[in-house]
Structure formats: C-alpha cells, structure tokens
Amino acid sequence: MRHALSRKVLAAVFAVSAGGCAHLLPGAASPEGGSRGRPGTGWLAHGSRLPDRGPGFEALRTEAEGGLHFGTDRLVGMVRRVARAMNRDGVPVPLKVGDLSALLGGQVTRHHSHRNGRDVDLIFFTRDAAADRPVVAPGFVRYDRNGDSVGAPTPLRFDLARNWRLVETVLQAPDVAVIRVFCAAWIKTLLLDHARRSGAAPWLVERAELVLAQPGDSAPHDDHFHVRIACTPGERVLGCSDGGPLWPWLDKDWDKSDAAPMDDETLVSLMDEIPPGFEHGPPVVAEASAKPAPAMCASVSDELVCR
Ligand SMILES: [Zn+2]
Numbered sequence: 001m002r003h004a005l006s007r008k009v010l011a012a013v014f015a016v017s018a019g020g021c022a023h024l025l026p027g028a029a030s031p032e033g034g035s036r037g038r039p040g041t042g043w044l045a046h047g048s049r050l051p052d053r054g055p056g057f058e059a060l061r062t063e064a065e066g067g068l069h070f071g072t073d074r075l076v077g078m079v080r081r082v083a084r085a086m087n088r089d090g091v092p093v094p095l096k097v098g099d100l101s102a103l104l105g106g107q108v109t110r111h112h113s114h115r116n117g118r119d120v121d122l123i124f125f126t127r128d129a130a131a132d133r134p135v136v137a138p139g140f141v142r143y144d145r146n147g148d149s150v151g152a153p154t155p156l157r158f159d160l161a162r163n164w165r166l167v168e169t170v171l172q173a174p175d176v177a178v179i180r181v182f183c184a185a186w187i188k189t190l191l192l193d194h195a196r197r198s199g200a201a202p203w204l205v206e207r208a209e210l211v212l213a214q215p216g217d218s219a220p221h222d223d224h225f226h227v228r229i230a231c232t233p234g235e236r237v238l239g240c241s242d243g244g245p246l247w248p249w250l251d252k253d254w255d256k257s258d259a260a261p262m263d264d265e266t267l268v269s270l271m272d273e274i275p276p277g278f279e280h281g282p283p284v285v286a287e288a289s290a291k292p293a294p295a296m297c298a299s300v301s302d303e304l305v306c307r
Pocket of ligand 1: 111114119120121225226227
C-alpha cells in the first residue's frame with residue numbers, strides 16, 4: 001500500500017513535470033514537516049511545537065494539561081509572529097492560544113478538525129466590563145451581539161479594538177495563507193462595524209468580510225477565533241486539501257521559499273514518515289464526524305469547548 005501511495009504521489013509529481021512546470025515543484029514537502037489530508041481527516045508530518053508560553057502569548061492549556069501544541073512550521077510561526085505583533089501595543093495581556101493539533105495530527109478530542117496542523121484556536125481578547133480595562137481571557141467566554149459576556153462570573157466585554165487588530169494582523173501574516181477565520185456572524189458584524197468606524201484600510205475590511213465566517217457545520221464560535229491556513233503547494237502535491245477558499249490575493253502572498261524541487265528519494269523518505277496507523281492513508285472517518293454532534297460543543301469543567 002505504501003508503494004501504491006508512493007507511486008501515486010510520484011505520478012502526480014511527474015504529471016506536473018511533464019507539463020513543463022518542474023520549477024513549480026515545491027520544497028514544502030521537505031523533511032521539516034507538513035500537512036497531509038483534510039483538516040477533518042488528515043495528519044501531520046514532522047510538526048513544530050508551540051511552547052506553553054512565549055513573547056505575547058500563553059497556551060490556554062499547557063501540554064501537561066492536555067493542550068494540543070503541534071502544527072506545521074508555518075502555523076506555529078504565524079502564532080508566534082502575531083503574538084509578538086500584538087504585544088507591541090504595550091497592553092500586558094497575552095494572546096491566549098487554544099489547541100493546534102496533536103504531535104502526529106490525526107483525531108483528537110474536543111475538535112472535528114485540527115487534524116493536520118493548519119488549525120489553531122485564538123481566544124478573544126477581553127475587558128473587565130466594570131473597570132473597562134483589558135484583562136487576561138479566563139478561557140472560552142461567549143459574547144452576545146452587543147459584545148457582552150454570556151454567563152461569565154465577572155461581566156466581561158469583547159475587546160473590539162484588540163480583537164480587530166488581531167484579525168488585521170492574522171490577515172497580513174507573512175509566509176502563510178490564511179483562508180478562514182471562523183467566528184460567529186454577530187462577532188463578525190461587531191468587528192467589521194468597528195473597523196469601518198475606526199477608519200481601517202478598505203482592502204483589509206474587504207478581506208476580513210470574506211475570510212471571517214461562521215462555520216456552517218459546528219457551533220457558531222462566539223467564544224474564540226478558529227484560524228485555518230492553506231496547504232502549501234508542496235503539501236498539496238502530497239495530498240493536502242485546503243478545507244477553505246483559496247482567495248485571489250493568496251498567490252502573491254506566498255514566499256518563494258517553496259521553489260526547491262523534490263527528488264524521488266525525498267518523496268520516498270516522506271512516505272516513510274507516515275506515522276503508525278496511517279500506513280493505509282487517513283483513517284476512515286465516521287459519518288458523524290462530517291457533521292459534528294451537539295455533544296462536540298459542550299461544557300468541559302468550567303469551559304465551553306467546541307470545535
Ligand atoms: Zn478550532
């Protein structure tokens with residue numbers, strides 16, 4: 001089966017070569033790692049690890065607490081850069097980062113996607129409602145269409161300015177192609193209204209209008225952003241499937257770092273890196289996973305945990 005898979009991949013590569021586009025063959029399928037399959041059924045080869053904390057960010061759950069900290073190099077790099085950028089405003093409130101993927105990707109509890117290293121949850125920035133000052137998000141806090149917390153022990157307000165800046169920063173993150181920022185429709189409305197009122201660049205507002213989206217197949221995401229980046233061209237050759245629209249502006253956003261061609265040996269060694277249990281390709285996913293059961297978005301301890 002492994003040989004069959006190798007042949008299939010090689011055939012795909014040769015097909016591209018035969019078309020005279022060998023220079024487009026990507027090096028993203030390099031031993032550094034990459035995303036394989038779909039966000040809801042795939043896995044992760046040679047993932048990078050996001051530490052429990054770093055400049056401008058803190059994991060919502062440390063690895064010891066069961067947090068999922070692995071992603072592709074690009075995803076982990078994006079989280080670090082975005083956190084550093086947010087940190088520059090001098091507000092001593094870190095970005096709380098939720099789950100990425102497991103070490104080898106694959107199925108995880110709490111999520112239907114997050115399987116191939118290209119998804120990350122970013123917890124909304126928040127403010128103490130009474131004191132009207134930024135505070136560290138205590139976890140998954142839901143917000144209504146006025147931006148007021150729902151059910152939080154201490155009333156909180158959705159931090160419009162910082163959350164919009166986070167969206168702006170994510171949308172402009174270099175070397176990644178952000179294809180989706182999932183959040184509830186009313187959160188999107190709050191953010192876009194704020195952006196227009198505060199004179200944000202029209203092209204950014206336009207992008208945000210397209211990229212921000214309430215997922216149609218899971219909870220509305222009124223307590224965090226779920227950011228998904230695209231496959232690299234190299235990952236696509238190896239069967240990575242984006243799981244979202246490839247926006248027209250993404251092409252020019254790609255760095256030229258993926259230009260190194262792969263040879264057969266590299267491809268075969270990549271095949272050898274398929275983790276145990278995945279030798280026959282991504283595991284078959286039960287029908288229920290395609291349409292998340294309501295139980296997948298539930299209170300665990302004192303947090304609302306969703307996809
Ligand atoms: Zn998520």
